[in-house]
Amino acid sequence: MSFLTLDGAKVAYEERGKGEAVVFLHGWGSSRKQWLLNLKAVAPRFRAIAVDLPGYGESEESDYTYSLDGMASFVEAFTSALRLPSFSLVGHSMGGCISIRYTNLNPEKVKKLVLVSTPTRSASMGVRVLLPGASCLISLTYPLRSESVLKWMLYRGVYAPEYQDLDFVRTNARANGLATRRALSGSTRMVRRMNLAHELRRITQPTLIVFGDKDKSVNPREALRQRDLLPNPYMTVLTSCAHCPPYERPELFNTVVLDFLQAEGLEDITTSKPADER
Secondary structure (H helix, E strand, C coil): CEEEEECCEEEEEEEECCCCEEEEECCCCCCHHHHHHHHHHHCCCCEEEEECCCCCCCCCCCCCCCCHHHHHHHHHHHHHHCCCCCEEEEEECHHHHHHHHHHHHCCCCEEEEEEECCCCEHHHECHHHHCCCHHHHHHHCHHHCCHHHHHHHHHHCCCCHHHCCHHHHHHHHHHHCCCCHHHHHHHHHHCCCCECHHHHHCCCCCEEEEEECCCCCECCCHHHHHHHHCCCEEEEEECCCCCCHHHHCHHHHHHHHHHHHHCCCCCCCCCCCCCCCC
């Protein structure tokens, strides 16, 4: 684990390997720890970097707002601090939404994009997120969070828990428990009224879409919609997998992502006619 300081706030990140950089952005309520099973696989071929977003994991809260623009600004400051001129982005769920906004704002820096279980419109998400007052409810129930509750939630969130490594689940639960009240409630508001269709059309980079066929947090049909909107899409749907492919099916996920990141001469279809907004 490493630390750097951005605008007076501590930022925690994990870095392994050398070569072309791949930056991993975690989802809501999570941390860089969710990528531990993936960094190990990617590191022999790439410089793999996973960061705790502000208020998550071991990163301190900062002046960056909990909005797509605010978090994209954080990613820009973080990657600039590491002196990364270009890199590939892998974002899970909320991290995928941030990755889309970042790519639109900084297209010259992103080489390839991987969107994992990413909700690109609010209507695709579970009803609990869309309920009025959801962010207030999260804030009120914040004191009830504990390692045992989070471990239960992790198991509930996966379709096939027999794939899980118990030490990984414990480590992930402890890291998730560090998320601050402000980070959780602010991030919930960030995705409540969202439609990224226009931004998907503008992404010319090769983009891999990964979904689990049993995802209950984001409708897996979103994979098809994203494929139709993206100019240069590649898509994989993993069977017997719910919302968290990186640690539900790590070996399969790692193979798919590594094949995509290492592929050369991916077909450029950016001149094709954009799909109509769904």
